[in-house]
Amino acid sequence: MTRAALLQLLRSQSKQLSFASGSQLCRFRAVSRAWNPNAVFNSSFHRSPAHSRWLSQAAAAADDSRISIGPQRGSEPREDEKEDGVVYYGPISSTIKKVKLLSLSTCCLSVSLGPVITFMTSPDMNVILKGAVASSVIFFSASTTLVLHWFVSPYIHKLKWKPGSDTFEVEMMSWMATYIPRTLKFSDIRPAETNRPFVTFEANGSFYFVDTEHCQNKALVARLTPQKAPARESAFKNL
Secondary structure, eight states, X not given: OHHHHHHHHHHHHHHHHHHHHHHHHHHHHHHHHHOOHHHHHHXXXXXXXXXXXXXXXXXXXXXXXXXXXXXXXXXXXXXXXXXXXXXXXXXXXXXXXXXXXXXXXXXXHHHHHHXXXXXXXXXXXXXXXXXXXXXXXXXXXXXXHHHHHHHHTTBOOEEXXXXXXXXXXXXXXXXXSOEEEEEEEGGGEEEOOSOOSSOOEEETTEEEBOOGGGOOOHHHHHHHSOOOOOOOOOXXXXX
16 A cells, blocks of 8 residues: 555656656747847847948058059049049059158158267277268168159149130149149140150140049040150152
């Protein structure tokens, strides 16, 4: 009798345990289905519009800080950034400005710190030899800066022109890497009679360069690139 009662108690306890474990398993499955790790991951790493804008600005600033040779990607300004009347932007204008600033910085450092370093690092060297070394450093740094300015001085960084007008405005760069506006007339344009590289035309005794491949206004390009007049044949050539 006692043995039968004990068996009955064990069976009832086992049924309760199996029911409890089954309910907990169903609850765990429901919770696991409701919890989607991919959705949580995507929601936690979702970018806000401000965050996306900040990332794009940071990437653009990193691209602008690089010194590249040749036209930069996206060098043409957007429609909302274009000024009134501007028909041409120099494709490597920003690169030229960065190189000029770098050259000016190294020139200033060489002129100001070159003699000091030369006279302080070698106390046993002859004074005349120290002066020669310091002068050589200054001359080399200044000459490279002047050659760079001579090479890129004809480059037109921006050109403003209204169709039908006889004048146009260009922006050039000074040796201090600042922009200088100039107003020119089409009647003053002459073919450039020089072997100097990167020269398109001559006006008022100065040379100018326009990258014709990146200028969209072909009518303007035709007016900026006059053809040289054919040489006159001598009247006595066929005699």
